[in-house]
Amino acid sequence: MKVICPQCKKEHNIDESKIPVGATVAQCRACGHRFPLFEPAPEPAPEAEAPKTGPRRIGVTLSKGGVGKTTTSVNLAAGLALAGYKVLLVDTDTQGQASYLLGQKTQAGLTELVTGELPAAETIVQARENLWLLAGGRSLAGVKRMIDRKDFGGELTLVEALEPVEKDFDFVIVDTSPGWDPLTVNVLFYVFELITPVSLEVMTLQGLVEFLKNLSSIQKYRSEVALNYILPTFLDKRIKNPDAILDKLKDLYGEYVCTPIRYNVRLSESPAYGKTIFEYAPGSHGSQDYRDLVRKITGRPELFS
Ligand SMILES: Nc1ncnc2c1ncn2[C@@H]1O[C@H](COP(=O)(O)OP(=O)(O)O)[C@@H](O)[C@H]1O
Ligand SMILES: [Mg+2]
Numbered sequence: 001m002k003v004i005c006p007q008c009k010k011e012h013n014i015d016e017s018k019i020p021v022g023a024t025v026a027q028c029r030a031c032g033h034r035f036p037l038f039e040p041a042p043e044p045a046p047e048a049e050a051p052k053t054g055p056r057r058i059g060v061t062l063s064k065g066g067v068g069k070t071t072t073s074v075n076l077a078a079g080l081a082l083a084g085y086k087v088l089l090v091d092t093d094t095q096g097q098a099s100y101l102l103g104q105k106t107q108a109g110l111t112e113l114v115t116g117e118l119p120a121a122e123t124i125v126q127a128r129e130n131l132w133l134l135a136g137g138r139s140l141a142g143v144k145r146m147i148d149r150k151d152f153g154g155e156l157t158l159v160e161a162l163e164p165v166e167k168d169f170d171f172v173i174v175d176t177s178p179g180w181d182p183l184t185v186n187v188l189f190y191v192f193e194l195i196t197p198v199s200l201e202v203m204t205l206q207g208l209v210e211f212l213k214n215l216s217s218i219q220k221y222r223s224e225v226a227l228n229y230i231l232p233t234f235l236d237k238r239i240k241n242p243d244a245i246l247d248k249l250k251d252l253y254g255e256y257v258c259t260p261i262r263y264n265v266r267l268s269e270s271p272a273y274g275k276t277i278f279e280y281a282p283g284s285h286g287s288q289d290y291r292d293l294v295r296k297i298t299g300r301p302e303l304f305s
Contacts, residue, residue: 007033055088055169058297059191059225063214064207065178067199068233071267072293073175074101075286076195078276079294081130083303085170088124090162091136092187093177099135102127103274109135114143114161124165128276136175140183147182158186180214188218188225195229195297198249200242200260205249230256231293236263258296261289 003012005028012029019037026037060073070093077089090110091098099106104127113123113134127133147154166172174187188194196211198204212227219225230253235242242260250257261267264286270277277286291304 003037005031005033006035007031055166055172056193057166057172057174057191058193058195059174059176059187060195060197061174061176061184061187061211062196062198062204062207063178063180063184063211064199064204067204067207068197068231068261069178070097070101070175072195072197072231072233072261072290073173074098075267075277075290076293076297077131077171077173078102078128078278079290080171080173080298081128082278083294083298083300084130085298086130086132086168087171087173088132088134088166088169089127090134090172090174092140092158092183093136093175094138094140095177096135096137097271098133098175099137100274101271102131102133102276104133104135106133106135106137109133109137109139110161111137111139111143113165114157115146120165132169136177144182147186154182155185155189158183158190162190185218188215189222192224192226193229194225194227195231196227197231197233197261199234200232200236200245201234205245228256229258229297231258232260234263235260259289259292261286261293264289 001014001016003014003026004010005012008028008031010028010030024037025034027034060069060076062069073089077087081087089098092110104125106125108118108123110123112118113120124132124134147157150157162172174191176184176187196208198208208230215227230249232246232249235246246260262285264284266281266284267277267286270280273280277284277290281287295301295303
């Protein structure tokens with residue numbers, strides 16, 4: 001083996017078979033310096049050991065509507081809660097669909113938290129065991145105007161509102177509205193991870209490309225946000241040609257592409273009952289597919305088995 005003297009930098013070739021058993025120190029024949037024969041194992045980097053603080057912040061987003069964002073936000077949040085995680089679901093859409101899907105009639109929500117009209121505890125409702133909701137709704141239009149009126153720092157409005165309330169949660173899942181507005185930008189300044197549902201239709205692929213362009217303009221200012229999961233939705237083998245689009249997605253985005261969520265009529269029925277897919281149809285494909293997504297996101301393949 002080759003050994004370099006740390007003092008005079010001379011290189012020595014040592015016959016390993018001649019090193020006495022238990023020897024740990026070498027002496028340089030050139031300068032006489034004694035030094036450890038074997039490099040100590042490097043200390044682990046301090047970051048690697050530091051416990052992770054704060055919840056995982058995940059945004060569910062794509063500019064196009066009707067691709068399964070709200071369905072994914074609600075059922076992913078509910079699935080994580082069933083797995084024992086404490087989850088806060090934040091609805092940033094003026095349509096306020098997340099409350100409806102969970103069968104909650106909410107008096108207050110994200111608007112009142114952002115404006116400070118109500119104490120934080122009165123803006124968050126517990127929707128299920130381990131699952132809390134910050135509801136969206138029409139009043140968020142006022143929040144968007146408020147963000148627009150700020151001279152600077154408007155894009156951090158959501159960060160400032162959520163950071164004080166997020167610490168008790170393991171996950172914060174943020175549903176977004178279709179389109180690109182001041183709240184979407186705020187979501188991209190808050191979350192670290194993104195799930196982008198892509199309905200398996202050609203038009204949505206264009207939506208994805210557009211979204212990625214917008215995202216990269218945000219990443220110039222906030223490099224911590226990354227698109228980690230592309231989630232194909234509405235997989236239906238009977239109609240259209242989903243495999244071609246799925247193959248194209250995999251070609252373009254490789255390991256980011258998750259196992260698709262199949263088209264499942266139970267997923268479109270469950271909102272009318274205010275039930276998650278796990279409550280409404282636990283044995284359905286929809287339920288199986290969202291359980292799979294929970295396993296993927298948590299990296300725990302043993303969950304629900
Ligand atoms: N995998 C699916 N199979 C069948 N219907 C679905 C599926 N995912 C969502 N839906 C239905 O499609 C519609 C649009 O979904 P939604 O989650 O509201 O989309 P977005 O939030 O992107 O606008 C809703 O009526 C929903 O119930
Ligand atoms: Mg929606």
